[in-house]
Amino acid sequence: MSAQALPNPWQAMAGVLQRDLRLALRRKAEWLGAVFFFVVVVALFPLAIGPEPDTLRLIGPGVLWVAALLASMLSLGRLFEADHLDGSLEQLALSAAPLSWLVVAKLGAHWLISGLPLVLLSPILGLQFGLGPEALGLLALTLLIGTPVLSLLGAIGAALTLGVRGGGVLQSLLLLPLYVPVLVFGTGAVDAQMRGLGAQAHVSVLLALLLAAAALSPLE
């Protein structure tokens, strides 16, 4: 009746991914809240600022990026919190698979739940700001590269503030400086493209940030 050892850690990673996605499906309200926040914030800006197309086009990428950044921060608190409280984190630490691999799997699940919906929604929400098809595509691309960086960096903050009372505020303070480069290059890319300068440099820097974060973040 006793369990056998699995041949490789990939299957343990798949287990983490499967468990977190299944839990998310049963607790829709938690992650939908952050997505809803993103939609509401972005939708309110054009109403408050007025129908001037040039202004809207100018602020559009920035608004979408800031909203995405805040939404991703909202969902961070749950990254390790539930596992910490119910004891699953201790069991993860005792897993035969390396802990950093399991953390990568947890981050993957977290991004699929809280990052990918933002990427998919961004072109639709961008329409309200009168962005052209190219700008919309680029915006989604920068978010596609940028939101995993936010998740990876966020994991550092979430891990450091785990179990700290009032950790949410501390976490935001820790993370904001780390988030700034992502925000600057993410919005900069769309901006440069709209001015006809080409976005390749910005996108390259963003990709570099992603690689650096992916390499360093799960090491804890």
Added chain:
Amino acid sequence: MASWVLTATDLACQKAQRTLFEGVSLAVSAGSWLHIEGSNGCGKTSLLRILCGLSPAARGQVVWPGSSPATPPRPDRSVLHYMGHALGLKPDLSASENLCLDAQVSGLRLSLAQAVQALTAQGLKSRAHLPVRVLSQGQRQGVALARLRTSPAQLWVLDEPLVGLDAQATDTARALLQSHVDAGGALIMTSHHDVGLQGPGSRFQLGAGASVA
């Protein structure tokens, strides 16, 4: 000479500038049990966590066979099963899902049939497909014990494994622990009750400054 599963020498633990215990030395060999006793707050849980490598000790070392002071131990679920106060069960998953996914996450393979079999043995067959969220505290403890049943680990480290169980479940759990020791496993546990285990084993009074080997 029995083969040692784990030895710990001169362990000390500090929490918030206060020394919980120091000079604790203990050893467990295959086919024996160790019952750690002590008053509330004397550091039983902290001691178990140190033995599992989940918390660092302020002083002293834990040695597993094959590990040396130069290569600190990293016991995993294939050799050690830890059951703490927080049971590590996901409230939104069913009991059987909890067992299967937890095994997979821990690098072990467990089929659904095996999970249901373990839950049945623990008297929880009718609860196997219910979310753990709707189970009572005692039943959750039972699910954690069913997971223990599926563990391939030789050493079990259990923090209050019998808490919240009714008389029948307690007997089942006792039989489970006894059969593990009889089969050559090792067991370290804390409990405020007399578990009544037979065979080679000892009690360890934490806070008395004693040591046992």
